[in-house]
Amino acid sequence: MSGWAMALFKRDLRLSVRIGGSALVGVLFFLAVVTVIPFGVGPDLNLLARIGPAILWIGALLATLLGLDRLFQADREDGTLDLMMMSGRPLELVVLVKCLAHWIATGLPLVVAAPLLGVFLNLDPVSMGAVTATLLVGTPALTLIGAIGASLTVSLRRGGLLLAVLVIPLAIPVLIFGVSSADAAIHDPVPFLTPFLILCALTLIAAVVGPVASAAALRFSSD
Amino acid sequence: MAFWDYANPTRFLRLVQIVLPWLVGLCVITFAVGLYMSFQAPEDYQQGQTIRIMYIHVPAAWLCMMCYTVMSLSSIGTLVWKHPLADVSAKSAAPIGAAFTFMALLTGSLWGKPMWGTYWVWDARLTSVLVLLIMYLGLMTLWRTMDDPIKAGKAAAVLTLVGALNLPIIKFSVDWWNTLHQPASVVRLDGPTIHPDQLWPLLVMAIAFTLLFLVLHLMAMRNEILRRRVRALRMRAASASHPGTAAATAQPAE
Secondary structure, three states: OOHHHHEEEEHHHHHHHOOOOHHHHHOOOOOOHHHHHHHHHHHHHHHHHHHHHHHHHHHHHHHHHHHHHOHHHHHHOOOOHHHHHHHHOOOOHHHHHHHHHHHHHHHHHHHHHHHHHHHHOOOHHHHHHHHHHHHHHHHHHHHHHHHHHHHHHOOOOOHHHHHHHHHHHHHHHHHHHHHHHHHHHHOOOOOHHHHHHHHHHHHHHHHHHHHHHHHHHHHHOOO | HHHHOOOOHHHHHHHHHHHHHHHHHHHHHHHHHHHHHHHOOOEEOOHHHHHHHHHHHHHHHHHHHHHHHHHHHHHHHHHHOOOOHHHHHHHHHHHHHHHHHHHHHHHHHHHHHHOOOOOOOOHHHHHHHHHHHHHHHHHHHHHHHHOOOOHHHHHHHHHHHHHHHHHHHHHHHHHHHHHHHHOOOOOOOOOOOOOOHHHHHHHHHHHHHHHHHHHHHHHHHHHHHHHHHHHHHHHHHHHHHHHHHHHHHHHHOO
């Protein structure tokens, strides 16, 4: 990673860890979602074990959506975003680096918390490992797809709700393959690797499409 | 090149004025013929009278895909060539597409009740059409939340193109999801091959629906152009009556 990218990465990481503790809030929200589910579906441990991977994935999706408006909003408000656009560096790479820092600050804590929350949902070690692996591979895709929504709504006053509506349809494939590869590890109608590799492919596609579309949207919203 | 000539909204409006009456007439005639043919068509030996829902349902489902295609092409026009009408075309196609999608879902569920015994199944096809409806509504909301039509058009164009890239992936993954969870539990409609007596009314209805889309789209584009002119006149009037705030009205998006 060249010098400026590293500097940007460190700056974003430092900001998101120090201000407001976004990593912790995301994990707390994740915990709250997982806690609420048994009240809705009942405390049956067998049922919870069966739908556990789905609950963890939906919780992670919601927690990611909640944190997305931080991706560009603060930088736009204090003018940093304009400076980044005028810096002469490729904006796509800037977005990619920002997404990476955002994911390490908000997505990675969710992945780390997933095995612990899996205990509440009566997951056995195999499925716990599978869910954690799929989350590790899949949550970057959520952040990268979410970056498109974040940059589209960056100029809006209260874009959070609209952002979620715009991003959720695009995130459906990630959710489907995340949950089905976790399911495949437990009771295998298909081998675990098939959906898992498709999930990896989706993340790679998102790593291309997300920054390109997001950079285009940021350029259009500024001029 | 004719394509560029009609970049001028005034010339486009003149063309619409000439073409629209003919198009409306053609649309009405095709609908009359299509509806007559679909009521004359023989009943299905299994589905009885409910087969007639197909003549509304299937064209609407085709049109909701075509509408998204039109929007994607218009979005390319907006982003690549900055064609002034492409943006108008994409914006006015979105509500029409949403309406066709809704119609496909509604007639589908009304058809599903007597045939499958339930209004809704999480069939792969139904689910992806529902996702398409959510995307249409999201795009319309995005347009509505931004004041400046040019900026809104560009933002929506980016999202439309990302959606166009994603729709095949969504379709593929929903197919996968459905076959993984409940294989062969859903009655597939494409089982029996369709008889010519039923195919012809369907094709005529598809043409009628396409004409209806063209008519509505041209009308909506005309209205959008006029709406933008009214908006520009109002802004000019406002800045003329308050000369001090002219700078503020020049940037309405902020």
